[in-house]
Amino acid sequence: MDIKQIEQLLLEQLQxxxxxxxxxxxxxxxxxxxxxxxxxxxxxxxxxxxxxxxxAIADGSIHAVSIKTFTPEQWRREKLFNPPM
Numbered sequence: 001m002d003i004k005q006i007e008q009l010l011l012e013q014l015q016x017x018x019x020x021x022x023x024x025x026x027x028x029x030x031x032x033x034x035x036x037x038x039x040x041x042x043x044x045x046x047x048x049x050x051x052x053x054x055x056a057i058a059d060g061s062i063h064a065v066s067i068k069t070f071t072p073e074q075w076r077r078e079k080l081f082n083p084p085m
Contacts, residue, residue: 013052026063033075045069
């Protein structure tokens with residue numbers, strides 16, 4: 001599964017406002033922004049990201065995923081205080 005496929009899948013399934021996926025072999029890093037994360041526990045947020053990816057995880061296409069989730073408000077603050085390098 002390539003980065004664009006993962007981004008599209010997550011955007012469609014979770015109706016995210018923004019998603020960024022990085023890849024190093026079969027290890028992926030996902031940064032997801034959406035209202036769907038508001039009020040959800042960290043565990044629930046991670047489960048929301050894992051759910052659409054389960055078939056790729058099960059078949060070994062994706063070996064490991066690191067996940068960062070933000071609401072749009074949290075994402076604005078994150079970019080303000082931790083701008084990209």
